[in-house]
């Protein structure tokens with residue numbers, strides 16, 4: 001077993017894990033953050049994308065034990081006070097999903113695109129940068145629309161959570 | 171994945187020490203080749219030495235007429251480096267077209283060069299630019315480094331610490347991507363340093379990356395896309411698989427070489 005400490009969605013976590021544990025397993029099985037999905041487990045589909053130190057990575061292809069001291073943001077870390085993140089809102093608004101399986105990875109990738117390229121994204125850039133995310137339902141058209149609208153709505157700031165999200169008021 | 175012990179040294183020197191001590195140990199860089207291979211149980215090291223905390227393997231600097239890139243520099247870091255963009259824009263372009271954004275955030279130049287996948291991008295740049303691969307033990311010229319499919323001149327226990335690229339007067343890269351994997355179906359890197367012209371082809375060779383002497387000779391007369399008119403790459407020794415047959419790949423070599431020269435000359 002090995003010990004690893006990192007910050008996940010602004011919260012300090014420590015785990016005692018088998019070194020083989022992938023980041024996505026650590027998130028889903030140990031921390032019960034099941035928003036991050038496993039589509040292929042072969043580094044192709046992007047359903048498992050999360051941010052590590054502000055950068056999108058495939059959580060099925062990173063060892064949790066290698067992230068000592070890192071800061072991880074998952075799809076659960078985007079909403080604040082029960083308010084959807086602008087990119088989540090845009091996916092809802094523009095019908096950017098059908099079954100929803102690819103959606104967490106799509107949204108984390110989309111926020112990463114905005115972090116890297118800013119708020120004014122044309123279709124070509126979006127399609128090119130979603131290269132590592134596969135959707136079997138939508139045909140991508142509405143995803144691309146959602147990302148463009150979400151990027152605009154994000155209005156300049158990086159949207160990785162610095163603070164832990166608080167519970168929504170019932 | 172089979173079980174292994176995990177080690178996280180703080181320097182290349184410590185990593186080399188661990189690598190020498192542990193039986194069946196392997197270096198872990200970005201993990202974007204090694205971890206998928208381990209999941210498939212095609213590799214089963216009993217110890218992983220993670221270079222992630224080796225600060226001395228990071229960083230990109232300009233040193234005289236060269237650009238020195240630390241082995242643990244990610245593809246994204248190379249693509250976005252102002253130093254690389256200014257000195258060898260073709261190399262920054264190449265790095266920006268490896269895989270997808272997520273792969274580029276983890277995969278490293280050291281891992282890519284050490285792995286020498288026959289369809290990987292960096293080997294073409296190393297060979298065409300005449301790079302030097304520096305290890306914890308010695309310096310190896312690119313010409314002598316890539317020795318075959320997934321094979322390199324690296325000895326057991328040797329760690330790549332950095333790759334040194336000469337700054338050339340002109341360089342360009344063109345790749346016809348496999349649309350699913352993004353690896354090169356055919357990729358061609360061209361470089362001109364004084365009268366020395368090099369054309370390196372990846373993705374196509376049965377033995378991995380190779381130089382195309384006929385194109386180099388043709389470009390010597392004049393370094394322009396037109397100089398390649400009528401020149402055909404031979405399909406001898408060219409890869410054939412479910413993605414493309416040898417004739418098609420050979421044809422693509424000509425097309426990609428032209429595009430790479432056009433990029434290098436700004437045409």
Ligand SMILES: Cc1cc2nc3c(=O)[nH]c(=O)nc-3n(C[C@H](O)[C@H](O)[C@H](O)COP(=O)(O)OP(=O)(O)OC[C@H]3O[C@@H](n4cnc5c(N)ncnc54)[C@H](O)[C@@H]3O)c2cc1C
Pocket residue numbers: 043044196197198199200201202203204205221241267268269270273276277278279280281282284285287289290291292328329330331351352353354
């Ligand atoms: C979906 C996907 C798409 C990809 N597309 C492309 C593409 O288009 N073009 C392309 O070129 N590549 C592509 N790759 C491969 C990617 O670039 C890998 O990251 C790279 O080949 C290996 O680098 P790494 O840092 O991940 O190395 P690792 O996987 O960690 O290691 C690879 C091998 O090199 C050894 N090694 C690593 N670092 C060193 C070192 N410093 N010294 C000695 N040995 C070392 C390891 O022991 C291991 O055997 C793709 C990968 C994926 C998953």
Ligand code: FES
Pocket residue numbers: 037038039040041042043044045046047048049058059060061
């Ligand atoms: S589950 Fe990670 S890329 Fe598909």
Ligand code: FES
Pocket residue numbers: 096097098099100101102103134135136137138
């Ligand atoms: S919405 Fe079903 S996979 Fe994308």
